[in-house]
Amino acid sequence: xxxxxxxxxxxxxxxxxxxxxxxxxxxxxxxxxxxxxxxxxxxxxxxxxxxxxxxxxxxxxxxxxxxxxxxxxxxxxxxxxxxxxxxxxxxxxxxxxxxxxxxxxxxxxxxxxxxxxxxxxxxxxxxxxxxxxxxxxxxxxxxxxxxxxxxxxxxxxxxxxxxxxxxxxxxxxxxxxxxxxxxxxxxxxxxxxxxxxxxxxxxxxxxxxxxxxxxxxxxxxxxxxxxxxxxxxxxxxxxxxxxxxxxxxxxxxxxxxxxxxxxxxxxxxxxxxxxxxxxxxxxxxxxxxxxxxxxxxxxxxxxxxxxxxxxxxxxxxxxxxxxxxxxxxxxxxxxxxxxxxxxxxxxxxxxxxxxxxxxxxxxxxxxxxxxxxxxxxxxxxxxxxxxxxxxxxxxxxxxxxxxxxxx
Numbered sequence: 001x002x003x004x005x006x007x008x009x010x011x012x013x014x015x016x017x018x019x020x021x022x023x024x025x026x027x028x029x030x031x032x033x034x035x036x037x038x039x040x041x042x043x044x045x046x047x048x049x050x051x052x053x054x055x056x057x058x059x060x061x062x063x064x065x066x067x068x069x070x071x072x073x074x075x076x077x078x079x080x081x082x083x084x085x086x087x088x089x090x091x092x093x094x095x096x097x098x099x100x101x102x103x104x105x106x107x108x109x110x111x112x113x114x115x116x117x118x119x120x121x122x123x124x125x126x127x128x129x130x131x132x133x134x135x136x137x138x139x140x141x142x143x144x145x146x147x148x149x150x151x152x153x154x155x156x157x158x159x160x161x162x163x164x165x166x167x168x169x170x171x172x173x174x175x176x177x178x179x180x181x182x183x184x185x186x187x188x189x190x191x192x193x194x195x196x197x198x199x200x201x202x203x204x205x206x207x208x209x210x211x212x213x214x215x216x217x218x219x220x221x222x223x224x225x226x227x228x229x230x231x232x233x234x235x236x237x238x239x240x241x242x243x244x245x246x247x248x249x250x251x252x253x254x255x256x257x258x259x260x261x262x263x264x265x266x267x268x269x270x271x272x273x274x275x276x277x278x279x280x281x282x283x284x285x286x287x288x289x290x291x292x293x294x295x296x297x298x299x300x301x302x303x304x305x306x307x308x309x310x311x312x313x314x315x316x317x318x319x320x321x322x323x324x325x326x327x328x329x330x331x332x333x334x335x336x337x338x339x340x341x342x343x344x345x346x347x348x349x350x351x352x353x354x355x356x357x358x359x360x361x362x363x364x365x366x367x368x369x370x371x372x373x374x375x376x377x378x379x380x381x382x383x384x385x386x387x388x389x390x391x392x393x394x395x396x397x398x399x400x401x402x403x404x405x406x407x
Contacts, residue, residue: 007089008096011082012103017373018347019104021336021366022079022090023357026056026065026120030236030246034123036157036223043359047072054359060336060368060394061118062094066232068249076232078118078336081362093368105334106371108396117314119227119336119394121157127164128219129238129246130195134254135213138269139233141256149228150286150308151219152208152316156340156353156390162221163242167209168198169217169284170275177267184237184263187251191240201281208286210310214271225338227394229313235266286310288318289404301325302380312407313397319380321389326381331374333399339365342389344382347373351380351389 002010011019025039029052033044037057044053051070058065058076065076078093094114102109108116122128133147151167171180175197183194195218201209203222211217216237236250252260259265277283288305290297297303301322308316321327321344343352350364357363369378382389 002089004091004095005099007082007091008080008099010084011080011096012100012370014082014084015367016348017370017376018349018378019080019093019096019368019370020349020364021060021093021368022081023361023363023366024058024061024076024078025054025359026058026076027052027054027067028056029067030244030250031055031128032125034125034162034221034223036159037121037123038354038357040356040358046359055123057121059119059338059366060093060115061120062097062115063118063230063232078368080368103372104368104370105396107398108334108371114230115396116230117227117394117396118230119225119316119392121223121225122219123157123223124219124221125162126221126242127166127168129236129241130168130198130216130218131234131236131238132216132269133211133213133231134233134235134269135271139231139254142233142254144233144254145229145231146213147229147231147233148212148311148313149226150208150210150311150314150316152225152286152307152318152392153203153205153222154225154340154392155205157223158205161203164221165203166200167203167217167220168195168200169209169211170199170215170277170280171197172199173276173278175276177272180270181263181267184251184266187239188248192238194238206288208307210284210286210308212271212274212311214269215274216270225316225392227308227314227316235269237266284310291317291402298322300327302327302329304329306404307392309404310407315395315399315403317393317395319391319393321380321382323382323384323386323388326379328377328379330377331369331393331395331399332401333395334369334371334374335393335395335399336368337366337391337393339389339391342382342384342387344380344384344389346380347378
């Protein structure tokens, strides 16, 4: 039996600094899958009806999913796969990084001692309940980290908008703390209608939003790519959504034991200034921004755009390699990637975006690029005469010195 370190070293050597990852599927008991993340129609309830439908796929995750007492071992954690002929071995990405440290994530190891972000798709038929993610101070009270996140809506996975392609963010002008407190206290009395105190925004494929911790939000029904800090803290503040009643435990999730039943504590988790900011859209809506002049990139055979660029904890890009082109792309730090369209090669690896995936099936659509490989440059080749390769790339903190927005 090979050791974790041996498998990690073999995988790094095989991929020349690029690790192949297996699909990581996560269910949510309070969600109805939107069925746009390429999972086979028979497999959305592969973990059983009591676990809920699979509506999420996690990328480059060293963060376990917090899905209550039924959460399975390693749920939410990405796995590295090493294959050599008939030999096939997998290890958790978190363990590979723990063993190889800066060989995988470079300078981030000395600062964080781990990979400090992950990304995911969440894919729901309807909107999620209005909820909140704690900041570092509140999360620390339950031995966790705060959770800023961001959204991008890939056109390739949004052939339909679901039942409610609008997201509630923050609180409407004039809403008072007393109104919010009254809604929180009414959680167990039926529909507390807290969304009536918020404001909804139309969601547009090919754009995104930045969501700091402490901001109330009810994500709409577009399939969403979501880079975020390595945490799964949240609390649901809405009691009924799409006629589905939420369990009271979700209201008090990640609340310290000594604060259970204290609705004013839940109010304190809210970053009031950001929630009532009349310039919320101006400050948090994100249109893609080209990394370099578009004509120069197209002449070189690719297009690359910043899609998440308003958080100090992570960033993300969308890279398109044009049909027939071969390009070498350099980046400033380690990153995970998911191939959302096309086929070709990525360094020594084949890449392809399958139309349909069975639960448990291995794919060639997800990889993790070490810092050294990213800085040296990754060569991507697209043999198609018509279909571009499109990939989404998620980075940790301080991966770039040319971010489009100074934070």
